[in-house]
Amino acid sequence: MTRPRPLRRFDPFRPIDMLAALWSSAAVAPVSSGAAAAYRTLFMTVRRLVVGRRLAVRLEDGDLTLTVTEFDSRLDVRALSVGQLNDVRLAARDICWHGSRFDRATAVLHNVHMKPTAPPVLVAAPVELTLEIPAPVLDDLFRWAAPRLSGEVGADAIARLRLASRPLLGHIEVDASLDGSTLWLKPRGLAIRQRHWRLPTRTPDYPVHLPELPQGLSLTGISFAPGVVCLSGTLPEWRMDVPRKRLEDIINQLSVVGVPLNLTRLGRLF
Numbered sequence: 606m607t608r609p610r611p612l613r614r615f616d617p618f619r620p621i622d623m624l625a626a627l628w629s630s631a632a633v634a635p636v637s638s639g640a641a642a643a644y645r646t647l648f649m650t651v652r653r654l655v656v657g658r659r660l661a662v663r664l665e666d667g668d669l670t671l672t673v674t675e676f677d678s679r680l681d682v683r684a685l686s687v688g689q690l691n692d693v694r695l696a697a698r699d700i701c702w703h704g705s706r707f708d709r710a711t712a713v714l715h716n717v718h719m720k721p722t723a724p725p726v727l728v729a730a731p732v733e734l735t736l737e738i739p740a741p742v743l744d745d746l747f748r749w750a751a752p753r754l755s756g757e758v759g760a761d762a763i764a765r766l767r768l769a770s771r772p773l774l775g776h777i778e779v780d781a782s783l784d785g786s787t788l789w790l791k792p793r794g795l796a797i798r799q800r801h802w803r804l805p806t807r808t809p810d811y812p813v814h815l816p817e818l819p820q821g822l823s824l825t826g827i828s829f830a831p832g833v834v835c836l837s838g839t840l841p842e843w844r845m846d847v848p849r850k851r852l853e854d855i856i857n858q859l860s861v862v863g864v865p866l867n868l869t870r871l872g873r874l875f
Contacts, residue, residue, distance in 0.1 A: 695714070707742065731841050763829065792808045
């Protein structure tokens with residue numbers, strides 16, 4: 606059994622030392638080249654540690670594994686000097702969560718900035734999220750929300766519903782839209798065995814009431830692609846306390862290949 610290998614050739618704690626010096630000396634002046642350099646170095650350090658790696662993240666309610674494919678921001682020196690990172694984009698693929706697998710997910714954190722409080726707080730508002738849900742997960746969702754139905758999205762990007770008790774009877778082709786916490790399924794076609802009919806536009810929609818989502822997250826869109834459902838949502842605000850000890854713990858874990866990122870002992874993120 607081999608030991609985990611540390612990443613080399615740079616000091617991951619140098620930007621933390623720089624930021625700690627700035628915070629402790631109240632160096633959150635209107636313009637500070639030192640602050641800009643510290644924030645940029647910290648961002649690039651984290652980017653180097655995560656992009657392209659398969660990460661295991663241990664959270665309070667379960668383990669998450671994913672491969673980070675993107676961690677980018679258009680960093681501006683003047684904005685960085687006052688703790689402003691602007692928009693940050695994160696993307697991941699091959700995501701496993703609670704026994705379910707998701708192909709891709711993205712998060713765009715708008716107006717990311719550091720509040721020089723005690724401890725400092727990292728804030729983003731709003732956060733736009735997208736998630737691709739493959740067919741097996743979609744079927745699990747229907748078994749929970751509408752147990753009489755089973756759902757699938759074919760290679761032609763058409764969503765189809767079947768009676769869970771009689772799946773061979775036929776299917777209904779549907780479009781989908783969101784209205785608050787309700788998912789509306791609009792029937793557009795009916796297929797029974799080898800016959801197919803277009804349904805009239807006055808065919809009533811079928812509502813699926815969605816559960817309340819955590820942290821004020823709201824769904825904003827739904828669309829279909831070959832084999833997947835694409836969901837989008839918005840979180841009004843995300844924040845995380847970032848005292849020096851938390852930064853040290855996170856970067857120390859990320860700096861060692863093969864060690865899970867354990868966030869269960871670092872306090873709440875929201």
